[in-house]
Amino acid sequence: xxxxxxxxxxxxxxxxxxxxxxxxxxxxxxxxxxxxxxxxxxxxxxxxxxxxxxxxxxxxxxxxxxxxxxxxxxxxxxxxxxxxxxxxxxxxxxxxxxxxxxxxxxxxxxxxxxxxxxxxxxxxxxxxxxxxxxxxxxxxxxxxxxxxxxxxxxxxxxxxxxxxxxxxxxxxxxxxxxxxxxxxxxxxxxxxxxxxxxxxxxxxxxxxxxxxxxxxxxxxxxxxxxxxxxxxxxxxxxxxxxxxxxxxxxxxxxxxxxxxxxxxxxxxxxxxxxxxxxxxxxxxxxxxxxxxxxxxxxxxxxxxxxxxxxxxxxxxxxxxxxxxxxxxxxxxxxxxxxxxxxxxxxxxxxxxxxxxxxxxxxxxxxxxxxxxxxxxxxxxxxxxxxxxxxxxxxxxxxxxxxxxxxxxxxxxxxxxxxxxxxxxxxxxxxxxxxxxxxxxxxxxxxxxxxxxxxxxxxxxxxxxxxxxxxxxxxxxxxxxxxxxxxxxxxxxxxxxxxxxxxxxxxxxxxxxxxxxxxxxxxxxxxxxxxxxxxxxxxxxxxxxxxxxxxxxxxxxxxxxxxxxxxxxxxxxxxxxxxxxxxxxxxxxxxxxxxxxxxxxxxxxxxxxxxxxxxxxxxxxxxxxxxxxxxxxxxxxxxxxxxxxxxxxxxxxxxxxxxxxxxxxxxxxxxxxxxxxxxxxxxxxxxxxxxxxxxxxxxxxxxxxxxxxxxxxxxxxxxxxxxxxxxxxxxxxxxxxxxxxxxxxxxxxxxxxxxxxxxxxxxxxxxxxxxxxxxxxxxxxxxxxxxxxxxxxxxxxxxxxxxxxxxxxxxxxxxxxxxxxxxxxxxxxxxxxxxxxxxxxxxxxxxxxxxxxxxxxxxxxxxxxxxxxxxxxxxxxxxxxxxxxxxxxxxxxxxxxxxxxxxxxxxxxxxxx
Ligand code: ADP
Ligand code: MG
Numbered sequence: 001x002x003x004x005x006x007x008x009x010x011x012x013x014x015x016x017x018x019x020x021x022x023x024x025x026x027x028x029x030x031x032x033x034x035x036x037x038x039x040x041x042x043x044x045x046x047x048x049x050x051x052x053x054x055x056x057x058x059x060x061x062x063x064x065x066x067x068x069x070x071x072x073x074x075x076x077x078x079x080x081x082x083x084x085x086x087x088x089x090x091x092x093x094x095x096x097x098x099x100x101x102x103x104x105x106x107x108x109x110x111x112x113x114x115x116x117x118x119x120x121x122x123x124x125x126x127x128x129x130x131x132x133x134x135x136x137x138x139x140x141x142x143x144x145x146x147x148x149x150x151x152x153x154x155x156x157x158x159x160x161x162x163x164x165x166x167x168x169x170x171x172x173x174x175x176x177x178x179x180x181x182x183x184x185x186x187x188x189x190x191x192x193x194x195x196x197x198x199x200x201x202x203x204x205x206x207x208x209x210x211x212x213x214x215x216x217x218x219x220x221x222x223x224x225x226x227x228x229x230x231x232x233x234x235x236x237x238x239x240x241x242x243x244x245x246x247x248x249x250x251x252x253x254x255x256x257x258x259x260x261x262x263x264x265x266x267x268x269x270x271x272x273x274x275x276x277x278x279x280x281x282x283x284x285x286x287x288x289x290x291x292x293x294x295x296x297x298x299x300x301x302x303x304x305x306x307x308x309x310x311x312x313x314x315x316x317x318x319x320x321x322x323x324x325x326x327x328x329x330x331x332x333x334x335x336x337x338x339x340x341x342x343x344x345x346x347x348x349x350x351x352x353x354x355x356x357x358x359x360x361x362x363x364x365x366x367x368x369x370x371x372x373x374x375x376x377x378x379x380x381x382x383x384x385x386x387x388x389x390x391x392x393x394x395x396x397x398x399x400x401x402x403x404x405x406x407x408x409x410x411x412x413x414x415x416x417x418x419x420x421x422x423x424x425x426x427x428x429x430x431x432x433x434x435x436x437x438x439x440x441x442x443x444x445x446x447x448x449x450x451x452x453x454x455x456x457x458x459x460x461x462x463x464x465x466x467x468x469x470x471x472x473x474x475x476x477x478x479x480x481x482x483x484x485x486x487x488x489x490x491x492x493x494x495x496x497x498x499x500x501x502x503x504x505x506x507x508x509x510x511x512x513x514x515x516x517x518x519x520x521x522x523x524x525x526x527x528x529x530x531x532x533x534x535x536x537x538x539x540x541x542x543x544x545x546x547x548x549x550x551x552x553x554x555x556x557x558x559x560x561x562x563x564x565x566x567x568x569x570x571x572x573x574x575x576x577x578x579x580x581x582x583x584x585x586x587x588x589x590x591x592x593x594x595x596x597x598x599x600x601x602x603x604x605x606x607x608x609x610x611x612x613x614x615x616x617x618x619x620x621x622x623x624x625x626x627x628x629x630x631x632x633x634x635x636x637x638x639x640x641x642x643x644x645x646x647x648x649x650x651x652x653x654x655x656x657x658x659x660x661x662x663x664x665x666x667x668x669x670x671x672x673x674x675x676x677x678x679x680x681x682x683x684x685x686x687x688x689x690x691x692x693x694x695x696x697x698x699x700x701x702x703x704x705x706x707x708x709x710x711x712x713x714x715x716x717x718x719x720x721x722x723x724x725x726x727x728x729x730x731x732x733x734x735x736x737x738x739x740x741x742x743x744x745x746x747x748x749x750x751x752x753x754x755x756x757x758x759x760x761x762x763x764x765x766x767x768x769x770x771x772x773x774x775x776x777x778x779x780x781x782x783x784x785x786x787x788x789x790x791x792x793x794x795x796x797x798x799x800x801x802x803x804x805x806x807x808x809x810x811x812x813x814x815x816x817x818x819x820x821x822x823x824x825x826x827x828x829x830x831x832x833x834x835x836x837x838x839x840x841x842x843x844x845x846x847x848x849x850x851x852x853x854x855x856x857x858x859x860x861x862x863x864x865x866x867x868x869x870x871x872x873x874x875x876x877x878x879x880x881x882x883x884x885x886x887x888x889x890x891x892x893x894x895x896x897x898x899x900x901x902x903x904x905x906x907x908x909x910x911x912x
Pocket of ligand 2: 802872
């Protein structure tokens with residue numbers, strides 16, 4: 001197969017200490033550095049490990065080899081770190097050389113400078129080498145190591161790849177299979193990434209000193225405002241202001257430039273005009289600043305690129321540009337470096353927003369509720385620091401009890417999904433599902449300079465990661481109020497509604513049903529106990545009607561009975577204001593706020609949409625102005641309880657998959673069609689067969705005689721057997737629309753007629769026909785896969801047949817699918833009840849459908865060149881499932897490697 005020999009692009013990544021390095025192919029200009037690394041920066045012991053036998057010429061020869069012009073089958077990468085004043089320091093190198101006899105096998109070797117061991121340089125280099133190698137068709141790495149070379153063996157072990165070792169005398173031959181990267185590999189990778197990431201964020205979120213660069217004297221300007229806020233917030237460390245034109249601002253001495261600062265700030269907040277941002281970033285980097293928050297907006301492409309380059313080169317994490325700033329309420333820091341008209345009150349919500357405006361609104365409401373904020377980051381255009389970084393930070397931050405994210409785009413959704421999946425197990429992660437409408441997505445794409453994500457994809461991400469996705473800011477805050485103060489409900493969604501006015505109980509019951517909650521009838525014993533305390537005329541059906549005459553004591557007892565009964569998963573108490581003199585909740589507030597199950601209160605006379613009622617024990621009951629808000633919050637909490645109740649599911653690997661054969665089909669198709677395209681029926685059948693996907697037996701024929709023969713073989717037993725004929729030509733889209741599908745053919749004559757009809761209708765276009773047995777009737781389903789350039793493969797499932805586009809009833813999950821993903825995907829389409837025995841019809845073969853989805857997931861994950869799979873329809877009946885129509889598309893460009901650890905680069909960073 002033809003492979004282009006373009007060099008991999010440079011990539012930036014974090015070492016385990018949180019510093020930024022660049023990984024790039026070695027060039028002729030690197031010769032001196034490579035020589036120096038091997039000759040002077042490795043001990044004789046390490047040199048011996050590298051070269052086995054030591055000769056004086058070895059370092060020189062090695063540098064010659066690594067820095068030689070690009071050649072087929074060889075690649076050498078170096079790991080560089082900035083060393084001040086535009087200089088780079090080479091920390092280590094890695095190389096592979098493809099075996100001339102075995103093109104899928106490459107010999108590899110690594111070398112790291114002595115002083116840079118234990119920072120993960122070797123591991124990072126190999127990760128990137130694996131990525132490049134897979135791209136070029138290499139599947140196996142082999143390495144020779146002296147058996148005492150523990151460091152080298154450790155590097156392979158740390159990679160999390162399955163490693164075989166063969167001892168050959170004093171040497172060990174290590175064999176690593178690259179295409180078997182699995183969950184272990186990913187988990188190891190996640191752990192490394194999270195540790196490095198959190199360390200890299202310390203100067204940003206726990207700075208010891210700060211400079212505000214671009215503080216104008218004009219009150220009300222951005223820099224000025226931020227400086228005032230930092231000072232008003234009593235930041236613990238030194239604060240410096242940079243302005244070349246003023247001597248002092250608000251009594252604080254000004255420094256003419258970053259270079260002239262009396263110390264090195266950990267963090268610089270930058271508010272200079274756009275054209276000065278790149279230079280300020282470079283100055284900060286040279287001085288040793290470790291993090292930047294760029295408030296400035298309106299940077300052009302070149303300015304943006306220079307800004308990010310400076311950050312990468314000087315190992316600075318960057319928030320923004322075009323953001324509102326950050327806040328950290330930790331008493332050891334007390335930093336309020338954002339220009340919103342609100343001060344973050346100390347508290348327990350971690351907040352990260354793409355839009356500053358949303359951030360202000362969120363902080364205000366969290367403050368008002370008393371939940372407060374642990375740390376706040378306005379991400380702005382997200383050149384570097386993203387929601388994913390913050391999730392990892394909060395995961396390790398003891399003050400953060402819930403995470404709130406407002407994201408319009410995802411830079412690295414697979415990494416995000418993996419992180420979120422982990423973090424949601426410990427703390428709730430809430431988000432606004434922004435950009436649900438086409439108009440909303442257009443808005444998001446234009447104002448954050450990033451493509452917004454289609455709804456189905458985003459929702460798949462949220463559902464799989466256990467993220468609580470709300471429709472808007474109010475719903476988010478209302479849900480946060482419940483999750484923060486009350487225990488989680490059980491996972492069945494059973495609610496007891498209690499009200500002091502029957503009509504309100506009915507409203508609340510409707511709101512609950514609309515949110516997917518249920519109001520079960522109460523057990524007789526419980527009902528009896530309730531009626532014993534409630535006034536005459538009360539009803540203990542669900543909703544429970546206490547009548548307006550209920551005493552505060554009776555109400556408190558009734559609520560407690562329900563919340564601790566075990567009969568329901570949550571209690572919704574709805575109160576209409578009465579003029580009876582006593583506040584109905586008076587007694588409730590002298591009892592404990594936290595019971596076995598959560599309690600939410602609705603007071604129709606409350607002004608604020610949500611507020612807390614504080615109990616005497618200091619606990620809080622969320623109180624809503626509207627039953628719908630309360631019901632939605634309870635429904636979200638129930639979803640979270642369900643998520644937590646799921647076992648952390650594994651990814652099933654179905655039996656009988658022949659991956660090698662599938663790769664051969666892909667490679668042979670792409671060598672014949674270098675631009676990619678749709679597979680013909682024969683290749684389609686072959687590829688599906690490698691993954692055990694249930695295509696009905698399909699014969700391929702190119703003339704009348706073969707067609708009739710094939711029909712006879714597929715439906716041999718005479719009259720009850722029928723066949724289907726489908727005309728095929730390359731480039732065909734829908735067949736039945738144009739009369740290219742003839743079903744229900746019975747007997748040779750009918751087959752002949754159908755064939756002749758195709759010849760008549762399609763003439764020279766007709767390349768051949770597909771002959772299939774007529775499948776037994778059932779529900780027509782759609783199952784498929786699309787490869788998203790950013791999200792990776794997405795498995796789709798829904799209602800199928802020829803009306804599929806009209807119904808548009810499909811759900812999606814990101815591959816690879818866990819057992820839980822598969823189950824929820826099966827039940828997600830609106831039409832799903834048709835599969836479970838709808839109106840007396842026999843249920844479909846669900847095991848077969850689960851198996852189909854897990855095979856699709858494996859196919860999607862294994863073959864990155866596969867961009868589209870449409871199985872439509874898959875006909876499901878009680879006796880099994882059969883796919884009668886399949887379309888597959890391949891593209892030569894593999895999807896981006898979701899496993900590679902690298903920091904974001906702007907799209908045009910290496911084009912100009
Ligand atoms: P297209 O989607 O390109 O129009 P299909 O091959 O999906 O063509 O055929 C259209 C419809 O014909 C299917 O939705 C299904 O209802 C029916 N059909 C096709 N092949 C078979 C088959 N082998 N057995 C039973 N029904 C079939
Ligand atoms: Mg079809």
